[in-house]
Amino acid sequence: MNTTACCLILIALVDSATAASAPLISLTQSPLVMRLSKDEFRIAFGINGERCSAKGCHGSIRYRVQWKTDDGVTRSEVKRVDYTVLAHTARSIVVDRQHFDTAEAQHTTEIVAVNVDLITCHDGAAARPP
Numbered sequence: 001m002n003t004t005a006c007c008l009i010l011i012a013l014v015d016s017a018t019a020a021s022a023p024l025i026s027l028t029q030s031p032l033v034m035r036l037s038k039d040e041f042r043i044a045f046g047i048n049g050e051r052c053s054a055k056g057c058h059g060s061i062r063y064r065v066q067w068k069t070d071d072g073v074t075r076s077e078v079k080r081v082d083y084t085v086l087a088h089t090a091r092s093i094v095v096d097r098q099h100f101d102t103a104e105a106q107h108t109t110e111i112v113a114v115n116v117d118l119i120t121c122h123d124g125a126a127a128r129p130p
Contacts, residue, residue, distance in 0.1 A: 024049070024051045024052040024057055024121045024123075025047055025048060025049045025051070025052060025057060025059070025085065025119060025121050026047075026048045026119075027045060027046060027047065027048065027116065027119075028046035028047065028048045028091065029046055030114075031043050031044065031045050031063065031114045031116070032044040032045075032046075033111045033114060037105070038101075038105055038107065038108045038109065039099050039100055039101035039105050039107065039108070039109040040097070040098070040099050041097075041098050041099075041100065041109075041111060042095050042096070042097055042098075043063070043065070043079075043081075043095070043096045043098060043114060044093060044094070044095045044096075045061055045063075045081070045083070045093065045094050045095075045096075045116075046091065046092075046093050047083055047085055047091060047092045047093065047094065048090070048091055049085030049089065049090060049091060049092055050090045050091075052085055052121065052123065053085070053087065053088055053089060053090050054087065054088070055087055055123055055124050055125075056084070056085050056086045056087035056088075056089070056123075056124055056125030057084075057085050057121050057122060057123055057124065057125065058082070058083065058084045058085070058121075058122055058124070058125055059082070059083060059119060059120035059121040059122055060080050060081065060082045060083065060119075060120050061080065061081050061083060061094070061116060061118075061119050062078065062079070062080045062116070062117045062118040062119075063078070063079055063080075063081075063114055063115060063116045063117060064076060064077070064078050064079075064113075064114070064115045064117055065077050065079060065098070065100065065111060065113070065114050066111075066112040066113040066114075066115075067100040067109055067110060067111050067112055068109070068110055068112055069101060069102055069107035069108070069109050069110075070107050070108045070109075070110075071107060073102050073107075074112070075100070075102070077100070078117070079096060079098065081094055081095075081096040082094070084125050085125065086125050087125055
């Protein structure tokens, strides 16, 4: 085998390995935080699933929320929400409902930051129980 053929095979292998390691989904933007009451929030995640649109996919998003109460108490919590991207759908959204307070609705709470730690992805849309 000549040198040119070896180089072409090597380039093809590197390209296929790179494509295989790229994540199937990504977020369309930073998580959106919506306040519903003094301490209740919805956190929305837009999901770009173009790479898994043929069969769909499902997985979970693990994220960290940093928050503080009006009396100065700060906390950080790790949360998880499951998502599904249906077949032949390029985008999806998942919304998580959360309460953040140190005493049941006694404080007005502010979300300081939401950071995504991990996104898992599995082929095929998850089957939902009846």
